[in-house]
Amino acid sequence: MTVKEKSDKYLVKNYSREDIVLVKGKGSFLYDEKGKEYIDFGSGIAVNGLGIGERRWKKAVIGQIKKISHTSNLYYSKPQAELAEELCRRTGYKRAFFCNSGAEANECAIKCARKYSFDKYKKGRSDIITFVNSFHGRTIATLSATAQESMHDFFFPFLDGFVYTEAGDFEKFKKAADKKTVCAVMTEFIQGEGGVLVQDKEFIKKVYEYCKENDILFIADEVQTGNGRTGKLYAFEHFEIKPDIITTAKGLGNGLPIGAVLMGEKVEETLGAGSHGSTFGGNPAVCAGALSVLKSIDEELLKGVIEREKIIRDGLSECKCNITGMGLMLGIECKDKNYVIKECAKRGLIVLGAKNKVRLLPPLNISITVLLRGVNILKEVLNSEV
Numbered sequence: 592m593t594v595k596e597k598s599d600k601y602l603v604k605n606y607s608r609e610d611i612v613l614v615k616g617k618g619s620f621l622y623d624e625k626g627k628e629y630i631d632f633g634s635g636i637a638v639n640g641l642g643i644g645e646r647r648w649k650k651a652v653i654g655q656i657k658k659i660s661h662t663s664n665l666y667y668s669k670p671q672a673e674l675a676e677e678l679c680r681r682t683g684y685k686r687a688f689f690c691n692s693g694a695e696a697n698e699c700a701i702k703c704a705r706k707y708s709f710d711k712y713k714k715g716r717s718d719i720i721t722f723v724n725s726f727h728g729r730t731i732a733t734l735s736a737t738a739q740e741s742m743h744d745f746f747f748p749f750l751d752g753f754v755y756t757e758a759g760d761f762e763k764f765k766k767a768a769d770k771k772t773v774c775a776v777m778t779e780f781i782q783g784e785g786g787v788l789v790q791d792k793e794f795i796k797k798v799y800e801y802c803k804e805n806d807i808l809f810i811a812d813e814v815q816t817g818n819g820r821t822g823k824l825y826a827f828e829h830f831e832i833k834p835d836i837i838t839t840a841k842g843l844g845n846g847l848p849i850g851a852v853l854m855g856e857k858v859e860e861t862l863g864a865g866s867h868g869s870t871f872g873g874n875p876a877v878c879a880g881a882l883s884v885l886k887s888i889d890e891e892l893l894k895g896v897i898e899r900e901k902i903i904r905d906g907l908s909e910c911k912c913n914i915t916g917m918g919l920m921l922g923i924e925c926k927d928k929n930y931v932i933k934e935c936a937k938r939g940l941i942v943l944g945a946k947n948k949v950r951l952l953p954p955l956n957i958s959i960t961v962l963l964r965g966v967n968i969l970k971e972v973l974n975s976e977v
């Protein structure tokens with residue numbers, strides 16, 4: 592049986608996959624089992640931010656595996672402590688919690704917000720506001736938080752305690768944000784899965800101020816926007832606010848699973864011993880890799896992200912398609928996203944989709960030459976759409 596046949600026979604059918612078997616990669620290139628080369632404009636959905644097998648990351652991970660690859664959280668672990676220290680130092684947050692995925696990071700943030708409110712106000716103030724078109728994960732709680740009707744099928748009952756309102760409409764937000772019942776707001780700064788929609792800065796600032804005045808926590812879901820993707824280490828820096836809680840994942844691990852929750856002053860003491868945990872969370876090999884990722888995301892790399900964004904926008908300007916997003920998280924409106932994805936793959940370029948758009952999430956350090964090659968392929972394909 593081929594890999595495809597075996598997968599179709601034995602794997603749960605929950606993914607719709609392209610007919611490509613990827614067997615190896617290097618930097619911004621991927622290779623399939625027939626040896627065909629692809630330029631990677633997807634980074635495994637914003638995960639391989641420094642490209643496949645980045646030298647320092649690989650050395651850090653392998654070095655740690657040679658020492659010890661798992662300890663559990665019953666004991667102290669150097670890579671975990673150092674990663675937490677570096678995250679706090681770089682962001683100004685007070686403490687970090689580690690888990691294995693974006694959904695799990697958001698679960699932790701939800702629990703933290705509810706406990707913060709319970710500790711202070713007792714029961715009844717547990718609602719969390721989220722925005723239409725958001726995406727916060729696939730667990731029951733994070734699906735309940737995800738304000739997209741298409742995600743609210745089959746798996747009933749979903750959880751109570753999430754209030755949906757429209758991004759950009761402050762009056763509607765205020766109506767929803769009853770300080771007697773609402774403990775937090777949770778939002779992405781760019782709704783990635785929702786179609787690469789950038790939140791309006793003035794709206795976010797108003798929401799943030801309102802939250803501050805009413806002791807409503809502001810949770811930023813930076814699972815996709817985090818770790819240099821938008822040209823800042825975390826996207827909140829573009830919005831001139833300081834969320835109470837940040838969740839992140841994807842690019843922090845550069846290919847190994849990690850989720851992180853960064854806690855600000857208000858909530859740094861909220862989760863005490865026994866209130867939350869994760870067996871694999873903070874795994875030493877993953878943390879050693881993530882620490883090297885953070886160290887690689889320096890001013891030069893971040894400047895390069897903005898430079899590369901401009902190259903993409905300029906390169907596609909003739910196509911006259913609307914481009915949304917920030918940094919190297921871009922959405923391109925096109926007639927037929929599926930055609931573009933398939934046709935690009937045929938020509939050796941991996942791009943992704945998000946709602947009706949083609950989504951680009953190339954490695955942050957992709958070389959300019961390779962970037963231009965990819966942009967040219969994409970331009971040809973967009974121009975060939977009928």
Ligand SMILES: Cc1ncc(COP(=O)(O)O)c(C=O)c1O
Pocket residue numbers: 691692693694695697726727728729779783784812813814815840841
């Ligand atoms: C903004 C956002 N939050 C949460 C998630 C869920 O992350 P994970 O798939 O790692 O659970 C995603 C995944 O795409 C995401 O983009």
